[in-house]
Amino acid sequence: MAHKQCSKHAVVIGSGFGGLAAAVRLGARGYRVSVFEALDSPGGKATVETMDGHVFDMGPTIITAPFLFEELWSLAGRSFNEEIDLVSLDPFYRIQFHDGSVLDCSADAAFMRAQIQQLAPADVAGYDRFLEKSRAIFEIGFEELAHRSFDKFAHMVKVVPDLVRLRSEQSVYKMASRFFSDERLRIAFSFHPLLIGGNPLSTTSIYSLIAFLERQWGVHFVMGGTGRLVQGLVDLITSQGGAVHLNSPVASIDTVAGRASGVTLADGSRVQADVVVSNVDSIATYESLLGDLNKRRWHKRRVQRAQLSMSLFVWYFGTDRQYEDVPHHLMLMGPRYTGLLQDIFKHRQLASDFSLYLHRPTATDTSLAPPGRETFYVLSPVPNLLGNVDWMQQAERYRQAICTRLQEAVLPDLEAHLTASFVMTPQDFASRYGAPQGAAFGLAPEFWQSAWFRPHNRSEEIEGLYLVGAGTHPGAGVPGVLSSARVLDEVVDNV
Template sequence: MGEYRKSSSKRSVIVVGAGPGGLAAAMLLAQRGISVQVFEKQDVIGGRNAELRLGEYSFDLGPTFLMMKFLLDELFAEGGRRSSDYLAFKKLDPMYALKFPDKTMLVRSQPDAMKAEIEKHFPGDGANLDRFLARESLRFAKLYPCLQKQYGTVASMMSPTLLAAAPHIAAGQSLYSVLGDYFRSEELRLAFTFQSKYLGMSPWDCPGLFAMIPYTEHAHGVYHVMGGLSRISHALADVAASEGAEIHTSSPVARVLLEGRRVVGVELTTGEKVFADDVVINADFGHAMATLFDERALGRHKPAKLRKRKFSCSTFMMYLGLNRTYDAEHHTIVFARDYKRNIEAISRGQASFDDLSVYVRNSSKVDPYVAPSGHSALYILAPVPNNISGIDWDEYKIEMRTQVLRTIRERTEYGDLAPYIQRELIITPRDWERKHSVFLGATFNMAHSWDQMLYLRPHNEFEEFSNCYLVGGGTHPGSGLPTIFESARISANLICKKYEVPHPTAKPLEVVLA
């Protein structure tokens, strides 16, 4: 049995999981002079931000929207680099197409074009976009700094930053309610609230403060990365490696090593023990609690207790390689004919296939790297209940596939996809849990309800053990690529502060956007 010892010359950190949060933390720590080793159990990096290949077709396994690009730019800039030297970005316009039962609205990236589109479909509401952007810019300016801080103590909830933001959190209001302050039409409100699905939540349950998500789309744009958003993870890994970080794939961690309540390293499934000053956990939070720690050592985060907390919905995924191209927009969202009923059924854990909401990503429209010439790589997602529902996906998988393809055939310009399918992979909630280590198959992690945010969410400096830090969607600030990157910066900064390692602080928003 092999054994590695920490460097005697400088501090050392182990990162468990090479997802975007773990790789961002590795990059930041390595370029600050800390010795970093990353252990990833899969044979590829990226976690849910990995590339999925089916023959000559390339897909993103998970995230497909890049928002708040300025945050990613800032992480690269810290090391004197430009993200554009590693990644080719394309700002999308239209950002996406929205399919309502009787109309299709193109969501434009420029305010004047967007106002015209609103006025075309919802006469009298176009001018309200200006009011939305003006008021929500203030909310965003107040709330964004709160995302950059850690909330490891009750006292942190009384920080000046959070107190200044308090009047803007829309306490007691849902996201749908907040958008009702701007737009009269129910369908138009959905155009600015469906983004709650990025958090795996319903617009009617999602806290109103998350109006900053549609705001940042309209204010700062939605981007594609050529080759797929999985290229972001590769760029982070390249920088981390150039700074001396070691990234080990096909290296599953069996358990986190403890001395009392202090984390001292990890043991791999091979039996090798790797020691370090600190361990950063980027594995799915619930899965990590269930597999990396002895349950007897855990307190409030025992798996049995976690199952009683609120988790996001799951997703039914189809990745299709087709031998033809489509002129459809890069992103298309098809709303169920009765969207609220669809969302409520998902929240109740019901298998309802007669009226689906479906998302289709047609990256081949702008990206020649994802499919052979004349072919398309379509990414298809339908929100469904997580595995608390007890749905037997082995039984329902084929029926769900049929209904997803029917929805696309009847509600979009794609028509009948079936004759053109060359390669296909389906991922069900059960697959997310069993094959991709997603606790309960909840692809957007713990829900972002009031009782599971800030101090009440698992802390970046993990409260159960010392020398242990969390990054990813299960800790503060939450799920989604931008907030996952921010969690990496928070945890990296906490480690550096502990050892008095010089590091920059996050720049004020007005400086970042200047």
């Protein structure tokens, strides 16, 4: 697509999925776009690392709502389906409970009913009612709320009757408990907020739409890994005439008479802009990049009261043997659920037990490891840095405990077959991505931090500044941050 020459310049700070999607959208609307990224590779949480021939996607692996990507490709005049090889996984993932029983999750309701019949026959009817309820929530929560700007209180007031009708004051776990009596099914149909940093015990039941999102558009994997999507978006931006500058941390957002006028890079150089889009965590944007500004809404006291998401401990590893029976996505549940969630979110202490998500991309794409080998990562939700865990001390002990659990449950002889190995701790989330409190998903998805209550996509503080990414509306997760960029079409002026 030919780039429309235009004098208006948009600067995007950060190249996470939210920032890259914003850049493509602004480029398609005729802005000259420059993305400034602090790291040496694009993608934010979705960057890629390689070690000993293993290709590790560092973050997102479960791709839902692919139409949000297709839209970006078509805005840039390109074909997503011709450029990206997306495979649909069915079943989506396996949940293995602590008693050894399993549930393979799929959009096929008959297949789900048959498994529930085996696990807890009395809950089959509850499954059907749960589906109906989550469809109703999805229709409001995703189709009505996720793509609206919510920068006026009137928007919020308008949706209150729906939120009351859907009983959004209930938590996701409470909602699941109304439909299922078996604790394993309560877990299976309530763990989803963890995928976006929320506590299933307190996150509003509106977020049970995530489970429905999987059913509606499927669960996909990108051949070559999620990094292909990142590279694809970077290519779209350059094909539109935009530029992605790596190793270019932004030190501050410049303002003139209450309006964003550009940015100052850490090396002191200044870049003028008509529009500034921050893909940096919203709390960090207001605390650091606009540190000197007197803020009306996101002032220091308010920011300090904000509740941030939990963090993650992620162990990336390769093996010199194959584990053919292990599914692509496995949720390996620990002995406790509600108790563990309280430890992570309330007591903020590192428990000795854990629930794990194991990713085995080589189940679908063998090219992500050398022949005969496997590539994995395993993640464990852990308290953010408010928990005062000394990760320098704990990381290796914690990794070994996870290794032992995996070895016992699904990966026999793992220790003896390890090749590549490295970890990300909450401390790394803070230092690598600049995530306040090492929170892996930014502001937690609590009711009082959602929609109008969340930092708006059109900044409340200064004109000409817009926010995209996990810390703004609608929130974390790849569909969430792509939707945040979609909202820009509503709130950013035309060139």
